[in-house]
Amino acid sequence: MSASWAGGRPTRTSTYPEPVSTTSRLDLPAVNTPSSGALSWPDLPAAQQPNWPDAVALERARAELAASPPLVFAGECDVLRQNLAAAAQGEAFLLQGGDCAEMFSAATADNIRDRVKTILQMAAVLTYGASTPVIKLGRIAGQYAKPRSKDLEVRGDVTLPAYRGDMVNDFAFTEESRRPDPQRLVRAYHTSAATLNLVRAFTTGGFADLRHVHEWNRGFIANGAYARYESTAQDIDRAMKFMAACGVDFDALRTVEFFASHEALLLDYEKPLTRIDSRTGLPYAVSGHFVWVGERTRQLDGAHVDFVSRIQNPIGVKLGPTADPDEVLRLIDRLDPERRPGRLTFIARMGAPRVREKLPALVERVDRSGAKVVWVCDPMHGNTFESTTGYKTREFDDIIDEVRGFFEVHEALGTVPGGIHVELTGNDVTECLGGSEKILDADLEKHYETACDPRLNHQQSLELAFLVAEMLRSRVTRPRS
Numbered sequence: 069m070s071a072s073w074a075g076g077r078p079t080r081t082s083t084y085p086e087p088v089s090t091t092s093r094l095d096l097p098a099v100n101t102p103s104s105g106a107l108s109w110p111d112l113p114a115a116q117q118p119n120w121p122d123a124v125a126l127e128r129a130r131a132e133l134a135a136s137p138p139l140v141f142a143g144e145c146d147v148l149r150q151n152l153a154a155a156a157q158g159e160a161f162l163l164q165g166g167d168c169a170e171m172f173s174a175a176t177a178d179n180i181r182d183r184v185k186t187i188l189q190m191a192a193v194l195t196y197g198a199s200t201p202v203i204k205l206g207r208i209a210g211q212y213a214k215p216r217s218k219d220l221e222v223r224g225d226v227t228l229p230a231y232r233g234d235m236v237n238d239f240a241f242t243e244e245s246r247r248p249d250p251q252r253l254v255r256a257y258h259t260s261a262a263t264l265n266l267v268r269a270f271t272t273g274g275f276a277d278l279r280h281v282h283e284w285n286r287g288f289i290a291n292g293a294y295a296r297y298e299s300t301a302q303d304i305d306r307a308m309k310f311m312a313a314c315g316v317d318f319d320a321l322r323t324v325e326f327f328a329s330h331e332a333l334l335l336d337y338e339k340p341l342t343r344i345d346s347r348t349g350l351p352y353a354v355s356g357h358f359v360w361v362g363e364r365t366r367q368l369d370g371a372h373v374d375f376v377s378r379i380q381n382p383i384g385v386k387l388g389p390t391a392d393p394d395e396v397l398r399l400i401d402r403l404d405p406e407r408r409p410g411r412l413t414f415i416a417r418m419g420a421p422r423v424r425e426k427l428p429a430l431v432e433r434v435d436r437s438g439a440k441v442v443w444v445c446d447p448m449h450g451n452t453f454e455s456t457t458g459y460k461t462r463e464f465d466d467i468i469d470e471v472r473g474f475f476e477v478h479e480a481l482g483t484v485p486g487g488i489h490v491e492l493t494g495n496d497v498t499e500c501l502g503g504s505e506k507i508l509d510a511d512l513e514k515h516y517e518t519a520c521d522p523r524l525n526h527q528q529s530l531e532l533a534f535l536v537a538e539m540l541r542s543r544v545t546r547p548r549s
């Protein structure tokens with residue numbers, strides 16, 4: 069039987085060429101084998117897909133992806149699922165962070181290193197501050213497609229298609245740049261592969277060794293969050309020296325587990341990058357370890373929910389303030405019918421003014437149903453507004469307030485706040501207002517570099533980590549009745 073990849077396009081069904089052969093090692097996923105029959109997708113409405121102007125070029129790009137090696141291995145996805153199962157129980161905490169929209173031009177060694185370093189620093193602060201294992205999950209190596217509120221962008225008297233991420237079109241405001249180009253799907257794959265390669269090198273080649281906890285901070289001015297980080301790093305150092313003196317073997321600290329995630333938005337990218345795992349005969353998305361469905365594409369009868377229902381990876385679904393408890397229960401039945409711990413993460417993005425009002429009903433109903441999901445707080449996407457100077461921005465205090473509200477809701481219900489999901493960069497950008505640097509409206513223009521939504525800069529990210537560590541610590545140390 070041939071694999072049909074027509075998802076979301078009612079009129080077209082195409083068959084892909086025989087895939088290249090691959091290794092038969094047990095821990096590697098096999099390539100898409102048409103004979104498996106497991107990889108045919110129903111035709112369902114798919115929101116937020118580009119209008120590709122060249123159908124032949126699209127077919128070519130999808131065939132190229134279908135014949136390309138996996139970016140991640142099924143066994144790694146299973147490890148992440150087990151780690152997330154611990155987060156659902158309060159035995160670990162998820163730190164998911166990275167760019168709003170990755171750009172091809174920004175996939176440089178320095179940028180990748182600085183993003184990884186920021187996440188490692190935040191993880192060190194959280195792990196040490198709250199004595200909790202931290203799962204490190206980048207929004208990285210695949211976050212190249214964006215859902216948009218409007219299809220078109222208007223500047224003066226010029227109207228062009230909106231920028232939908234480097235996987236679709238280019239940010240430059242010209243007709244040619246904004247035309248969707250399917251070759252960008254292939255470029256996104258190769259840029260993700262190069263990024264992951266470096267991430268793996270940084271996290272397993274010695275850079276992430278906890279004994280370098282000071283060096284990650286080197287070069288930053290000794291003020292604000294950096295001074296506080298330095299003092300935490302000294303404490304970690306002392307603790308490690310003490311343990312070394314006690315004869316503890318530190319080899320395990322040389323490497324860290326670091327996973328990659330992105331929104332599974334473009335089905336023309338995700339479906340060709342879905343493979344049958346040779347260990348289990350089941351399909352996995354091999355574009356990233358964890359993929360999520362966004363607030364704009366989580367329709368129960370839509371192609372995105374259908375897509376993630378068929379893959380074995382740990383998956384997430386964003387839940388905004390309009391999410392209804394019955395709908396959320398139906399999502400659980402659809403996406404995690406076997407109630408496998410770590411399989412399903414709900415990423416709540418209510419906005420600071422609404423989190424305390426909207427989140428309790430959802431958490432309470434899910435808890436009452438007996439489902440064991442991971443609850444994660446995305447304090448970014450419900451707190452975006454336009455500054456007086458015309459920039460899309462967020463206020464640091466709103467971000468903190470939403471996380472605080474998230475912790476309060478779980479505290480009141482006796483449920484588990486399992487992690488945070490943030491848009492951040494390792495660079496000194498000026499995109500979000502406030503923080504101890506006190507970034508003001510007038511400062512936004514200085515280093516406003518994001519292609520879509522505003523990100524926390526390096527210092528704001530560390531400040532957030534210190535504050536979340538305090539919230540986590542008070543949860544962890546409070547005796548439970």
Ligand SMILES: O=C[C@H](O)[C@H](O)COP(=O)(O)O
Nearest residue numbers: 168214215216217218520521
């Ligand atoms: O991160 C995502 C954005 O919030 C989303 O893509 C929508 O952005 P827009 O309202 O500028 O289109």
Ligand SMILES: C=C(OP(=O)(O)O)C(=O)O
Nearest residue numbers: 215362363364386417449
């Ligand atoms: C678009 C995003 O979020 P949401 O779906 O929550 O709006 C995002 O996380 O990039």
